[in-house]
Amino acid sequence: MTVEVERKFVCDAEIMGKLQDIGAECIGQRQFRDQYFDSPDFILTLKDFWLRCREGLWELKCPAVSGTTPDNDTETLCTRYREITSLPLIQSEVSKIIREHTAEGSESNSSQREQIDKVAENEDTEICTADDTKWLNDLNLVCFAEFKTERCSYTLERVAGAVRVDLDQADFGYCVGEIEVLVPEGGDMNAALQRITGIAVELGLSCEKKVKGKMDVYLQRYRPEHYAKLLSAHIL
Ligand code: V4E
Incomplete structure (x- = not known):
């Protein structure tokens, strides 16, 4: 499993020239459609778990436990998420979160709990395509956000x-840039944060405040009530 460490930045008209100047190599351009899923009462995202299907590939981003003490700017400007890409593991993790939540509130009946347990144990895995x-x-997961992205990637x-x-x-x-390093779980997080900060300096990015991601802007625009809840829960 890997941890994605990422810093978002505002894309200006000069960004491609700047990337070329610092020796970045363009490794491709592609378009993809993302669908994000949650329960109707947003159990996952209110715990900072993000379940996504991108062109048939599933991914669950989970909050990564901070094991470092980076300086304040780096801490504020970068995000870290553990990424799970195996569907059976995603199903187990998601059902565990939902089971725990429903147990806390005693909101589910026994047949709902049985269904959740079946998914947790991947009993239907053989028919899962x-x-x-x-x-x-x-x-009881539904799609709450869907959008397409045109992405230009550099290394x-x-x-x-x-x-x-x-x-x-x-x-x-909405346009946004991301500087990203993937760290194997247990790898050197501080080194990754320093590499990201180094590239931000090379690109001449100002480091005042956290830049909004696509999801922030999407929710603010199309799901304002949920956006407000995520802000109150300090998720966004
Ligand atoms: C909203 C959110 C997540 C879902 C979107 O993740 P993101 O990395 O922005 O999307 P994308 O398309 O770049 O995915 P990739 O191709 O890198 O896999 S995951 C975590 N969050 C919360 C969040 C946050 N708290 N702060 C910021 C600045 N961004 C996202």
């Missing part, structure tokens, strides 16, 4: 290792 939606129905080779930069343009009219 990328298109299968049964497990989503069993866990920067540095002594400490490669860093990736993505320039994203979402179909609802």
Whole structure:
């Protein structure tokens, strides 16, 4: 499993020139459609878990436990999420979260709990294809956000290792850049944070405040009530 460490930045008209100047190599451009899922009462995202299907590939981003004490700017500007990409592992993790939540509130009946347990134990795994939606129905998960992104990706080779930069343009009219390093779980988080800060300095980015991601802007615009709840819960 890997931890994605990421810093978002505002894309200006000069960004492509700046990337070229610091030796970034363009490694491709692609378009993809993302669908994000949660329960109707947003059990997952209010705990900072983000379940996504991108072109048939599932991913669960989970909050990573901070084991470092980086300086305040780096801590504020970067996000860290553990990424799970195996569907059976995602199903177990998601059903565990939902089971714990429903147990806390005693909101479910025994047949709902049985359905959740079945997904947790991957009893239906053999019929789970990328298109299968049964497990989503069993866990009562619905799509709450859907958008397309046009992405231009770059890589920067540095002594400490490669860093990736993505320039994203979402179909609802928002552009954002991301400097990203993937760290194997238990790997050197401080080194990753320093590499990201180094590239931000090379790109001449000002480090005043955290830049909004595509999801922040999407929810603010199309799901304002949920956005307000996430802000109150200090998730966004
Ligand atoms: C909202 C959110 C998440 C879902 C979106 O993740 P993100 O990395 O922004 O999307 P994308 O398309 O770049 O995914 P990738 O291709 O890198 O896999 S995951 C975590 N959050 C919460 C969050 C936050 N708290 N703060 C910021 C600045 N961004 C996201």
